[in-house]
Amino acid sequence: xxxxxxxxxxxxxxxxxxxxxxxxxxxxxxxxxxxxxxxxxxxxxxxxxxxxxxxxxxxxxxxxxxxxxxxxxxxxxxxxxxxxxxxxxxxxxxxxxxxxxxxxxxxxxxxxxxxxxxxxxxxxxxxxxxxxxxxxxxxxxxxxxxxxxxxxxxxxxxxxxxxxxxxxxxxxxxxxxxxxxxxxxxxxxxxxxxxxxxxxxxxxxxxxxxxxxxxxxxxxxxxxxxxxxxxxxxxxxxxxxxx
Amino acid sequence: xxxxxxxxxxxxxxxxxxxxxxxxxxxxxxxxxxxxxxxxxxxxxxxxxxxxxxxxxxxxxxxxxxxxxxxxxxxxxxxxxxxxxxxxxxxxxxxxxxxxxxxxxxxxxxxxxxxxxxxxxxxxxxxxxxxxxxxxxxxxxxxxxxxxxxxxxxxxxxxxxxxxxxxxxxxxxxxxxxxxxxxxxxxxxxxxxxxxxxxxxxxxxxxxxxxxxxxxxxxxxxxxxxxxxxxxxxxxxxxxxxxxxxxxxxxxxxx
Ligand code: HEM
Numbered sequence: 001x002x003x004x005x006x007x008x009x010x011x012x013x014x015x016x017x018x019x020x021x022x023x024x025x026x027x028x029x030x031x032x033x034x035x036x037x038x039x040x041x042x043x044x045x046x047x048x049x050x051x052x053x054x055x056x057x058x059x060x061x062x063x064x065x066x067x068x069x070x071x072x073x074x075x076x077x078x079x080x081x082x083x084x085x086x087x088x089x090x091x092x093x094x095x096x097x098x099x100x101x102x103x104x105x106x107x108x109x110x111x112x113x114x115x116x117x118x119x120x121x122x123x124x125x126x127x128x129x130x131x132x133x134x135x136x137x138x139x140x141x142x143x144x145x146x147x148x149x150x151x152x153x154x155x156x157x158x159x160x161x162x163x164x165x166x167x168x169x170x171x172x173x174x175x176x177x178x179x180x181x182x183x184x185x186x187x188x189x190x191x192x193x194x195x196x197x198x199x200x201x202x203x204x205x206x207x208x209x210x211x212x213x214x215x216x217x218x219x220x221x222x223x224x225x226x227x228x229x230x231x232x233x234x235x236x237x238x239x240x241x242x243x
Numbered sequence: 244x245x246x247x248x249x250x251x252x253x254x255x256x257x258x259x260x261x262x263x264x265x266x267x268x269x270x271x272x273x274x275x276x277x278x279x280x281x282x283x284x285x286x287x288x289x290x291x292x293x294x295x296x297x298x299x300x301x302x303x304x305x306x307x308x309x310x311x312x313x314x315x316x317x318x319x320x321x322x323x324x325x326x327x328x329x330x331x332x333x334x335x336x337x338x339x340x341x342x343x344x345x346x347x348x349x350x351x352x353x354x355x356x357x358x359x360x361x362x363x364x365x366x367x368x369x370x371x372x373x374x375x376x377x378x379x380x381x382x383x384x385x386x387x388x389x390x391x392x393x394x395x396x397x398x399x400x401x402x403x404x405x406x407x408x409x410x411x412x413x414x415x416x417x418x419x420x421x422x423x424x425x426x427x428x429x430x431x432x433x434x435x436x437x438x439x440x441x442x443x444x445x446x447x448x449x450x451x452x453x454x455x456x457x458x459x460x461x462x463x464x465x466x467x468x469x470x471x472x473x474x475x476x477x478x479x480x481x482x483x484x485x486x487x488x489x490x491x492x493x494x495x496x497x498x
Contacts, residue, residue, distance in 0.1 A: 036324035039453050042460060058324070059340035115472040117482035128485045164343045165364040171346030175448040178322050178345060182452060186459035190466040197470045202477065 005216035006233055013087055014212055016079055023072040024192075030065040031185065034058070066162055073155045094135050095144040102131040103138040110139065114202075132227035139198065143191045150188040157181040245399040248333035249311065249371055250427040252408045255434040257390040258283065258304040264384035264393065268308075271372060271383035278358040280369040281308035281384055286435040303435040306392060307417070308384065309356040309369035310426030311335045316443035320351035322452070326366070333398075333427065334371055342366055347449050353419045353440040354426075371395070398427065405429075419443070 009017075033051025035041075036058065041048075055061040080088055109130050112121050118128050136144065160168065160177035168174060198205055199212070207221040222230040260283055268274065268281050286303040311334045318326050318335065325341035326348050328334075342365040349357045349366065357368045372382035380386065385395045396403035408414075414429040422443035476482065 034323065037319070037322060039319060040456050042457075059338070062323070062341060113482075115469070115476055117476060117480050118484055119482070122485070161343055161345075164345055168344075168364070171344070171349075171359065172446070172448075174343065174345040175322075175347055175446050179448040179452045179455075183455060183459055186463055190463050193463070193466045193470050197473055201474065 003218045003220065006219055006222055006230075007215060008208075008211045008217045008222075009215045010087065011215065012079075012083065013091075014215060016075075017212060019075060020072070023068060026068050027065060027072065028185070028189070030055075030061055030068070033061055034065060035182075069155075069158050070162070073158070076151070076155075091144075092148075095141045095148070097134075098138070098141070103141075106131045106133060106138050110137075133225070134228040134232075135226060137226070139194070143195050146191045147188055150184050153184045154181060154188075157184070246333065247331065247400070248313075248398040248427060250333075250396070250398040250405050250429065251308075251385075252394045252405045252412075252414065252429045252431060253306055253434075254392050254394075254431045255303065255305040256431070258306050258392045259390055260285065260304040261389060263387045263389060264306055267383040267387035268369070271375070274367075275361050278360070278367070280356075280367070281306065283307075284436055284439060305417075305430070305434050305436065306384075306388075307354065307428060309335060309352075310354060310416075310424070310428045311371070312424035312426045314423070314425045316351045316353070316422060316424050316445065317348035317357065320347045320445040320449055322347060322449055334373075335368075336370060336373075337366055337368065339363075339365060347446050350444040350446060353422055353424060353443045355441070 030051060033048045033055075036045065036048045036052075038045070051061055052058050055064060109121060109126055112124060112126065113130065121128055157177040157180045160174060161181065164171075164174040164177075199209055205225070207217045208225070211217045219230070222233070262283060265279060265281055265283065269279065272280055274280055284305040284307065286305070288302050313328075313333075315326075315328055315335050318324075318328055321327075322345060323341050323343055325338045325343070327336055327338070329336050344359060344364040344366065346359055346366065349359065352368075357366050359365065360367045372380070372384075375382060381395050382393075385393045394404050394408055396405040398405055398409070400406060408431070409429060412431050414431055415434065416426050416429060417434065417437055417440060418424065418426065419440040419442050424443065
């Protein structure tokens with residue numbers, strides 16, 4: 001088998017991904033701890049009690065949540081400005097480009113294969129081949145869209161709450177921001193569960209997991225999982241050779 | 244020992260509407276211009292009323308402030324729990340450092356006891372003069388009242404003035420019948436006006452939050468079930484792609 005490595009992720013993207021992951025886990029843990037209203041508890045409030053005692057007081061918990069949130073948003077602003085043409089724009093182009101019939105087929109078949117297996121794919125009347133995908137597959141693209149748009153909404157609503165007792169006089173805006181912040185986090189977390197399973201637990205995607213540290217994937221993995229991207233890379237290579 | 248429940252018993256018939264309590268409070272707590280932590284409600288005499296129900300033919304003054312309710316709708320409305328019922332003394336408090344000034348609690352108070360400070364943009368209201376109590380003094384409005392209309396103390400201490408007044412007199416609470424918050428200000432015998440507390444209104448986004456909370460967790464739970472299904476299949480089912488897939492791939496590669 002061919003195990004030559006090809007480049008998949010730049011160092012800065014790898015850094016931003018793990019920085020983002022750290023911020024998300026931290027903000028999620030502290031943010032859930034901030035929800036202390038009795039009517040919003042599912043588990044009798046033990047999580048918020050744990051977080052409050054871990055940070056000393058509810059005020060400190062709120063403060064660190066705000067600081068890490070601002071640092072997170074600030075770092076992405078810097079990345080957005082300085083890496084726009086080189087990293088952000090190509091990424092956005094990737095994740096917003098869909099090929100409806102192929103991607104829909106992928107979604108249906110991959111879901112059946114991941115949960116029930118190839119046998120059921122056949123039993124349900126599908127052919128066992130799963131449509132070829134580009135740099136990201138549809139699942140990845142959809143999660144990326146959810147986390148990018150969700151991230152924007154979370155930052156904007158978070159800023160509104162942060163600025164509420166500094167700049168804002170219209171309290172209705174703040175009240176809606178609280179609700180939207182919460183719901184959006186819920187939507188991203190739903191996707192995140194699948195993302196973490198696919199990226200870190202499913203054996204099929206192990207090489208992609210390593211690539212989030214090393215930046216490279218083996219060619220045969222690329223060919224098998226991201227055929228359209230692999231072909232592009234090969235064509236580019238061939239052109240570079242003949243030039 | 245029972246927990247403390249600080250409370251007021253007010254004899255509104257001795258109130259002369261001199262507004263000394265309002266002024267004292269305003270100065271003591273540096274209440275911002277245009278806002279008040281306490282009030283005196285006025286019922287005008289109505290000589291035209293037929294049958295003249297008791298009290299209708301004379302003016303009546305009714306002092307009040309935050310009622311530190313046992314069923315505080317403001318606490319239920321607060322998304323950050325900055326507003327809370329203090330277990331130690333039974334007062335309803337606002338934690339300045341947790342309040343983000345979203346104003347959700349303001350319409351949730353039937354008595355209009357809360358306002359948003361224009362300077363700090365956070366919510367403020369009567370705290371039974373906590374800083375005065377800490378040094379052993381009574382709330383400013385109680386000390387200052389020339390007719391001693393306001394009595395203050397611990398309801399659960401049988402030797403306190405409020406407990407004794409409550410035991411010896413017929414008292415009533417001023418509530419909105421649609422949202423009884425079980426206030427801790429008691430009025431001695433007939434007081435008026437009675438129809439002014441509004442219905443407690445929790446703002447729509449906060450009510451919606453309580454409604455969507457289980458839906459959001461349900462959505463997250465469904466995704467978790469999906470992950471479990473994939474994990475179960477990964478661990479329990481031996482799942483190889485049929486050989487034909489590989490063969491097709493090879494044919495592709497030869498093209
Ligand atoms: C334990 C936590 C996480 C692990 C193990 C993980 C792992 C990975 C890996 C291995 C990739 C590369 C996939 C590839 O090259 O094909 C990736 C991509 C990505 N990750 Fe994560 N990640 C985690 C947390 C997060 C979080 C918290 C977010 C955002 C909320 C996130 C957003 C993304 C996005 C948008 C991509 C690119 C597109 C995609 O794969 O969907 N990740 N992640």
